[in-house]
Amino acid sequence: MHIIENGNVAAALGVKLCRANVIAAYPITPQTPLTERLSEYVEAGEMKAEYIPVESEHSALAVCIAASSAGTRVSTATSANGLLYMHEQVQWAAGARLPIVMCVVNRAVGAPWNIWNDQQDSISQRDTGWIQMYCADHQQIIDTVIKAYWLAEKVSIPIMVCYDGYILSHTYMPFDVPDQEQVDAFLPPFRPDYALNPEDPANLNTVTLPDVRMDVHGELAHGYMEIRYLLQEEMRTTLAVAAEAEKRFTEIFGRGGDPYIEPYRCDDAEYVAVGLGSLTYQLRVCVDALRKEGINVGVMGVRFYRPFPDEAIANALKGKKGVIVFEKALSYGYEGALASDLKSALYEHLAYTGALPVVQNFIVGIGGRDIRTEELTQNLKAATQHRVSKEPAWIGLKL
Amino acid sequence: MNKDFIEIRWHGRGGQGAITAAKIVAGAAFVSGYAGVVMAPSFGTERRGAPVMTSLTISREKIYDLSPIETPDIVVILDHLLLKEADVTHGLKPGGIIVLNTPMAFESYHFKDYKLATADITAISVEAGLPHGMVNTGIIGSLEKAANLLGIDILIQGIENEFTKRKPEKNALAAKLAYERTVAGG
Amino acid sequence: MGTRNYKRKTSHSEHGPGDGGRTGSWRVERPVFDRSLCIPCKRNKESCFICWLFCPEIVISRTIPPTVNLEYCKGCGICAEECPTKAITMVDEAQFSEEDKD
DSSP states (O other): OEEEEEHHHHHHHHHHHTTOSEEOOOOOTTTHHHHHHHHHHHHTTSSOOEEOOOSSHHHHHHHHHHHHHTTOOEEEEEOHHHHHHHHHHHHHHHHTTOOOEEEEEEOOOSSSOOOSOOSHHHHTTGGGSOEEEEOSSHHHHHHHHHHHHHHHHHHTOOEEEEEETTTTTTOEEEEEOOOHHHHHHHSOOOOOSOOOOTTSOEEESOOOOSSOEEOTTSOEEOOHHHHHHHHHHHHHHHHHHHHHHHHHHHHHHSOOOOSSEEEESOTTOSEEEEESTTHHHHHHHHHHHHHHTTOOEEEEEESEEESOOHHHHHHHHTTOSEEEEEESOOOTTSOOHHHHHHHHHHHHHHGGGTOOOEEEEEEOOGGGOOOOHHHHHHHHHHHHHSOOOSSOEETTOOO | OOTTEEEEEEEEEBTSOHHHHHHHHHHHHHHTTOSEEEEEEOOSOOOBTSEEEEEEEEESSOOOOOSOOSSOSEEEESOTTHHHHSOTTTTOOTTOEEEEEOSSOGGGOOOTTSEEEEEOHHHHHHHTTOOTTOOTTHHHHHHHHHHOOSOHHHHHHHHHHHTTTSOHHHHHHHHHHHHHHOEEOO | OOSTTOSOSSOEEESSSBTTBSGGGGOSEEEEEOTTTOHHHHHTSSOOOHHHHHOTTOOBOSSSSOOBOTTTOOOOOHHHHHOTTOOEEEEEGGGSOHHHHO
16 A cells, blocks of 8 residues: 655554564654654554663663564664664674664764764664665665565574665655565564573573583584674675565565665666665766766665675676765765775776776765755766765865 | 646744645645655754745656755745745745735735735634634645645545544635635736 | 584573583582571571572572582682671581592
8 A cells, every 4th residue: 555654654664564572762863753653553552562661772772682582573773873872782682693673764973963864873883793774765664674574584683774864764755555464474473593481591692702612412512703703604695595585575565676786777877876875866866867968877776785795786887987986974084984895896806807997985965964966966977077086075065 | 837846845833734734735646646746844943833844846757856845836835924034935936836824915915926825824724613823724725726736626635534533624624715715816 | 523513603501511510629618507507597487598699609599408509619608708697607628528529
């Protein structure tokens, strides 16, 4: 059924359709309407879930870690400084291999205090061992939440479903809400390998020695390093599982595409713009305008940021003259994290061909600064004509 | 006005229901076959009584650009006192439409290059049985009269669906009366 | 021989000897109860059990008299420190015969 609602409602409906059993979240703008909506579903009996009020984001994720360890499907959501306050538990959830799905409603981080959109919050959590998926519109939000539960539980790795604060979270657009029967067919009940159980007690994630050890049954158990290696190894194989998720999803819901990237007019493009989230849809308008001027450009949205689909990205950009990365975050002291990752992928897969595309990096929309389509178009155009700057160029800066 | 791509900017005060009004029009447009409908409130500054803005874009095709609209075809003003507080005609296309809730006579306004439509929605809404100050459904009737976008019937249907449990018939009546009594310039 | 085929992906330990095995072997002093001072023994009813509550290894039973699982008691002496009537004394292991130690 098609409805017109905002992005937070799209996320809440996704969580509801996935039948999460425990919700723990602490309100923070622009995530607040999402958690309010979930609490209303629980209060009205539309969701058979326990809504656990907490006093902080750190506690919210701690509750989710405990509930997930007990074998329930859990949901949380946050933004900006709330996500940063969780940071210790974020790492813990990944090392504990708990399939938690968390919506990150992207917002700038303080200082200075700012409630508007950029992506510094989730990008700063890149190395925590969570899968990160980015959404470009409301349909992708609700669909990604549903895919995320299936994928997280398949690979036992937590997932952040990231979408732009306000631009998506508070904007109303039409989208299709799948039927409960479809979602139930796609997503089976959560059945963990082990769930906390007083009849079969266990200590989870206590002090784990640098070296391997014998367990109580006389079997050789992992040391810390093996556990961390397995997280990395299975993050990499998650790429293949994500393709399976996309295939299953497409079969049941009748929509889907490339699981990793979302290319637009890239096939014959000489230059390709790359980014994460709603910005990549805005760039489609820029691409259309420049195509009318005879400039062969395309745009590619990256849907998976971790694990990084390096091979898919390199294949898609093979033979291009230039790649222009637009980012709403950066690794201070160098450049945008996506630009660095993308260069690394191009080098790994294309260096032997001797044909590496030139990569340029733009920083846009930091702290909610308006991203004007015309300005974006002119900068993209300039980058197809010459090297704009060695350092990342900030669009719309008024210094 | 290009009816395949229409940009409407709404000016109201926090708590006045401009977002709900824009949402009703968005829903009616979608039902009428506009595949692209985007309603974006001004972000982060909503406080009761403070001037607020909402933009609504209606398109025959899916909309990929969610950036704030800069050159509206129509501006809708829920409170005539906002004319003194906000630059309501900023970016309005030449020949664009201004829909204004005001107790003053149509003739007392002079907007060069724009088409004006006025009605005393505040009084009409009270007449329809709504509490004083509830103007967000009445203004939809004025908008339709001024712009002839979607047809009044589908908008009234949208109002009744939105206000299922909150006086649907009175809200629908307000829109109907406003539609009938709006004075629109040529 | 590595841990590739180990059944779990995480750190997961079950009750039983820990990484140190039977830690009773670490003990140099053993807690010994004086029943004439021990509150539950004197009153012959369930009370006090401060020793049971404080034992970090959970080797003291909540019984009359309280007993100590010497396989795992490390001899830390917290029970003796906390006992309100000084009913527990830490006694040098050398004073016990080899059979007593098992």
